[in-house]
Amino acid sequence: MTELVQWLDDGSPHSARFNDRYRSRTGGLAQALTVFVNACGLPPRWRVRHEFTVLETGFGLGLNFLATWAAWEADAQRCERLNFVSVEAYPVAAGDIVRNVLAPGVPGDAEAQLQARLPALAQELARAWLGLRLGVQQFEFAEGRVRLTLAVGDVQPMLNLIDCAADAVYLDGFSPALNPDMWSFATLQAMANHCRAGTTLASYTVALGVRESLQQLGFSVRKRAGLPPKRHRLEAVL
């Protein structure tokens, strides 16, 4: 069940199934931090909590998970436990997860420390990954303080299956035009069932249909300037 990742000449990982890149050509970590981690109000929001839960659609190469884990690890005021719950229908090989964080990025000063930690964290994830199977499974890292729940299967049934109270949501399917199932109203509704008042949500897409669906589901949505080369990103709160 290993999904083939095509490594393009520019070093970026590409999906033949969806004809889209897993991440932007450069600055993968910077994008993950800006578009997802910081956009959901992290690290500050987890500082006032004992336990904090992130729900993601599209685990892919695990970069958002690794970026969140690295940011949590580097934060002296981090919460006691970080739960990261993600859904993925087409898991990649462990080697691609490791290769992705070795690819050259353009970290700024603030990110250099996190960038330096990614290969070691990716190796830990890759070791756990070897036992991956279909369905819902949990992996523990950082002496049990970081818990990854991975639901391997199609997004909508998996969202309906998992038990999760999300404090933050990362929506990271491929482009809505190329990967409509990840952004359908039914999928977003299944995601929203795990949210509560105050849950923050972030995405790189500002597609009108996605914004309208989120608004219908009770999210207050804002279109924000993206980190170049991306023009926009989306922030929302329930």
Ligand SMILES: C[S@@+](CC[C@H](N)C(=O)[O-])C[C@H]1O[C@@H](n2cnc3c(N)ncnc32)[C@H](O)[C@@H]1O
């Ligand atoms: C842009 S990539 C995710 C990148 C990832 N968040 C990261 O940090 O590396 C989108 C992911 O969504 C997954 N995906 C696409 N359609 C899906 C579906 N119907 N159900 C579950 N996962 C799906 C793809 O296999 C791909 O791994």
